[in-house]
Amino acid sequence: MLTISLSIPRLIEAAPALSITSFARNESGQTVMRWTAETNAFSNLFFTVQASVSAGSGFAAISGPISETSSLSFTDSVLSAGSSAFYRVASAPAFTPLDQPGAFTAYAASNVNGLITDGYAGAVFDGRYVYFVPYHDNTGSGRVLRYDTQADFNNAASWTAYDASSTGSGGAFGYTGGVFDGRFIYFSPQMGHGRVLRYDTQSAFTNGASWALYDAGATDGLPAQGFQGTTFDGRYVYFVPHFNTNWNGIVLRYDTKAAFTNAASWHAYDAGNTSGLNTKGYSAGVFDGRYVYFTPVFNGTGNGNVLRYDPQGSFTNSASWLAYDASHTSGLNTTIYKGAVFDGRYIYFAPDINGGPGTALRYDTQGGFTNASNWSAYTLFTDGYDGAVFDGRYVYFVPYQNSTNSAFHGRMVSYDTQAAFTNSASWRVFDAGVTSGLQTQGYVGAVSDGRYLYLAPYRNNTSYHGNVLRFDARLPRGIPATVFGGSNL
Numbered sequence: 001m002l003t004i005s006l007s008i009p010r011l012i013e014a015a016p017a018l019s020i021t022s023f024a025r026n027e028s029g030q031t032v033m034r035w036t037a038e039t040n041a042f043s044n045l046f047f048t049v050q051a052s053v054s055a056g057s058g059f060a061a062i063s064g065p066i067s068e069t070s071s072l073s074f075t076d077s078v079l080s081a082g083s084s085a086f087y088r089v090a091s092a093p094a095f096t097p098l099d100q101p102g103a104f105t106a107y108a109a110s111n112v113n114g115l116i117t118d119g120y121a122g123a124v125f126d127g128r129y130v131y132f133v134p135y136h137d138n139t140g141s142g143r144v145l146r147y148d149t150q151a152d153f154n155n156a157a158s159w160t161a162y163d164a165s166s167t168g169s170g171g172a173f174g175y176t177g178g179v180f181d182g183r184f185i186y187f188s189p190q191m192g193h194g195r196v197l198r199y200d201t202q203s204a205f206t207n208g209a210s211w212a213l214y215d216a217g218a219t220d221g222l223p224a225q226g227f228q229g230t231t232f233d234g235r236y237v238y239f240v241p242h243f244n245t246n247w248n249g250i251v252l253r254y255d256t257k258a259a260f261t262n263a264a265s266w267h268a269y270d271a272g273n274t275s276g277l278n279t280k281g282y283s284a285g286v287f288d289g290r291y292v293y294f295t296p297v298f299n300g301t302g303n304g305n306v307l308r309y310d311p312q313g314s315f316t317n318s319a320s321w322l323a324y325d326a327s328h329t330s331g332l333n334t335t336i337y338k339g340a341v342f343d344g345r346y347i348y349f350a351p352d353i354n355g356g357p358g359t360a361l362r363y364d365t366q367g368g369f370t371n372a373s374n375w376s377a378y379t380l381f382t383d384g385y386d387g388a389v390f391d392g393r394y395v396y397f398v399p400y401q402n403s404t405n406s407a408f409h410g411r412m413v414s415y416d417t418q419a420a421f422t423n424s425a426s427w428r429v430f431d432a433g434v435t436s437g438l439q440t441q442g443y444v445g446a447v448s449d450g451r452y453l454y455l456a457p458y459r460n461n462t463s464y465h466g467n468v469l470r471f472d473a474r475l476p477r478g479i480p481a482t483v484f485g486g487s488n489l
Contacts, residue, residue: 017476018047018089022073031076035089038451038475039068041102045094045475049074052086059088095393095474098414098430103472106436107154109145109457110466112161113206117145119464120456122177122229122387122445124185125149125479126201130447130454133178133187134164137464140174140191141165145466146205149449153470162206164197168213172197177229177284177445179237181256186230188239193217194225194252196239198260214261216252219268220316224252229339231285231292232256233311238292240285241271247281247299248272249307253315269316275323275370277305284387286340286347288365295340295349302327302335302354308369324370326361330377334361339387339445341395343417344480350385350397353406358383360397362421378422382411382429387445389453391473392480393417398446398455399432408442408460409433412471438467450477 022034039045046065052058062078079085096103110118119137123130129148134141142165151158165173174191180201187197194217203210216239217225228242239252249272258265272280281299285292291310296303304327313320327335339350345365351358358380367374387398397413410433419426433441439462443455455469 018091020089023087026075031079031085031087032073033076033087033089034071034073037068037072037091038477040094040096040472040475042094042096042100042472043067043069044096045091047072047089047091049076050088050090051076051079053079053084055086059086091476093392093474093476093478095391096472098412098428098471100472104430104432104435104440104469105153105472106438106440106467106469107159108438108466109147109159109468112145112156112159112466115143115161115163116141117143117161118466119458120145120444120466121175121190121458122188123447123454123456124178124180125447125449125454126180126185129201129205130449131178131185131199132456132468133175133445135174135176135190135444135458142167142173142175142197144187144199147454147468149452160205162211164199164211167197167208167211168195169215171195172211172213176227176242177240179230179232181232181237184256184260186237186254188227188230190226190228190242192226192244194219194223194227196254212260214266216254216266216268219252219263219266222250222268222270223248224250224268227252228282228297229284229295231287233287233292236311238285238309240282240294241280242282242297249274249280249282251294251309267315269321271307271309271321274307274318274321277323277325278303279305279307279323282307283338283352284340286342288342288347290365291369293340293347293363295337296326297336297338297352302333304328304335306349306363322369324375326363326375329361329372329375332359332377332379334359334377337361338385338400339398341388341390343390343395346417348388348390348395348415350388351380351383352386353384353401353403355403356383357381358385358397360415360421376421378427380413380427380429381424382409382413384409385413386443386458387456389446389448390417390480391448391453392478394473396446396453396471396473398443400442400444400458410435410441410443410469432469432471435469439465440467440469443469448473448479450479451475 121135
């Protein structure tokens with residue numbers, strides 16, 4: 001008896017990486033198997049055939065590395081023709097260097113379906129589509145841009161746009177960051193309002209009935225407005241406090257198990273004076289499977305006060321909240337961050353403009369939150385980032401704008417999480433500022449579809465733009481289980 005099983009890395013809403021196309025014996029009684037797999041043009045992906053003589057015993061490699069550039073087939077001359085055998089094809093993740101020729105591509109998505117589709121802040125992946133969060137293009141925008149990851153990146157037919165600004169009572173514009181809860185996508189309101197926009201991914205994208213709007217701006221009697229980013233803990237969606245009429249610490253929370261337009265589904269809490277610190281002005285949220293963290297950006301001055309909430313406690317109880325002043329970690333100026341990401345152990349904060357070379361900040365979640373020894377920092381050779389994304393091995397910072405002359409840039413940074421954080425050899429930078437003949441600078445947020453990273457286009461040195469930048473990061477496809485909700489702002 002011959003049985004096939006496929007060994008594919010644990011995936012979260014990612015496309016199948018491999019399938020067996022032929023499995024038979026040849027004239028000599030040997031097993032011959034052929035397969036197809038998603039490959040790239042970089043010759044860095046290798047497959048291994050493994051076998052076991054029984055379902056209960058371990059698998060062992062019976063082939064050497066088989067390159068993606070070769071014929072994807074294998075003839076078993078190890079196991080006897082009369083034996084029972086179980087087979088599987090495995091492939092270790094292959095990660096692409098930042099400077100790999102052809103790894104970056106760009107598409108000018110500035111005019112889709114007759115709409116001006118420029119000025120985005122954040123991206124969300126729902127398992128098939130990437131959605132770009134509408135923010136600002138000279139005025140507040142509600143034009144959501146969507147790309148079908150199963151279609152050609154450079155084909156206009158792969159792109160769709162919908163103007164959601166008139167959803168509900170209207171005023172659905174100016175969003176920064178979004179998150180996916182398994183069915184719905186939520187857009188975080190920034191531009192002086194609290195009107196949360198929601199899209200039902202099980203319904204037609206361009207049908208107004210698929211969209212809903214709820215004005216949470218006066219939740220629990222607080223001015224719950226002007227957020228920047230959002231995160232999801234498996235049940236609740238948190239909207240990150242940023243600025244309404246001033247820098248603020250009012251966190252908004254929605255219970256995804258309750259009705260979207262019911263006021264009882266929403267709560268707000270003013271965390272602006274937690275642990276005796278000025279905990280106002282945040283730019284992103286991240287969930288590590290236990291706690292929710294808020295990324296400090298500005299509170300009247302450069303903010304380095306990281307805020308943390310314990311979802312096992314009451315949302316409106318101050319005892320559930322804790323803050324830590326990380327502003328002088330490793331003796332460096334560790335303030336003003338935009339975006340954070342979790343790799344399974346560490347949380348990385350992406351450095352925004354701060355008057356000089358950016359300083360990456362990292363927290364070890366296995367240690368005490370308020371213990372300085374669990375925090376580390378490293379000064380980069382570049383600055384001005386807005387967003388972070390993790391592909392299973394590398395952490396990437398999204399290029400935005402630099403301190404030297406306030407110019408928007410395209411210098412992507414990567415850090416190898418398998419190497420020392422403070423070793424310069426662990427870090428790489430690549431200037432993708434002109435890709436596919438387009439100005440590819442000034443991005444806000446990014447997301448992975450399991451293979452590619454998509455950077456949300458905001459503004460270059462000429463104007464607001466819609467030049468989506470894509471990086472071919474890894475194969476086989478895999479979204480790390482540490483990425484909750486699919487948003488990286």
